[in-house]
Amino acid sequence: MWLDCLELNRACFGEPSLCALGHRPESWPCAISLTDSLRHFFMGVSMGVLDKLFGDGGKDAKGKADFSDVRSGGSSTAPASQGTGGRQRTYTVVAGDSLSKIAKREYGDASKWPRIFEANRDKIQNPDLIHPGQVLNLPQG
């Protein structure tokens, strides 16, 4: 019995959530262990929720800022050169976007939306209907 409890305690300390979900102790020392495990488990969950609600959402678990969803673009009054190293600029649609909004942001002029539409005719059938997550090619402004 003691050996079982020791094993369970070891398992609980190693993986509290497993104990909370799967192991059912039958002795007093193990019940203490389960209580601790549940406490750790729910403390972790609640800390995560609190962090989401009140913490700096832009930082990951290690406290480093997360820039994985950054979108970038650019345009110039100068024409694009044929040099190497250039890239096809793209834009990923987010909720609330429209072609004119994207044109305003990318070219500073909402009325240039047809350029984006023409450059993406293979992806856009209706210019009034674009979807979050769609990756659009951006022609030079």
Add this chain to the structure above:
Amino acid sequence: MLRYDSIAAARAGFLALTLVVLGCGKKDNTATVDTGSRTETNAAAVRVTDLEVGRAIGADKRLTDETDDFRPTDVIYAVVETKGSDPNAKLQARWTFEDGQVVDESSQNISAAGDDVTEFHITKPSGWPKGKYKVEVLLNGQPVDSEDFEVK
């Protein structure tokens, strides 16, 4: 007759030698001038004259709302002004956070001619973490200007 031939030969030899020396000298000078002028042309071809950051631009690519204090939801623009011509100039914007993390890096190859304005912008749908940032501009791979700003 023999003496006349010797003198003529000596004169011809001297003339040939002089021409060779002058010719070599001329060639060397031309190469130096050529190399020098080519280098000078490249150095003066295109240069960055201004870099500013803000939250909106107009149709002419210039900032309409210049600031260095941003909100987490802002689109952040860096506007680069260049002068000079280069048919294949590479402008690059490198955005970094206060801890040194590279936020984004993008480039544009432009055919610069005269006064041009090039804008770079970044957005973050989930909001910018508060803190200090920097945008550094590189022209043909060389850092030429930078600007600090803050998200509050």
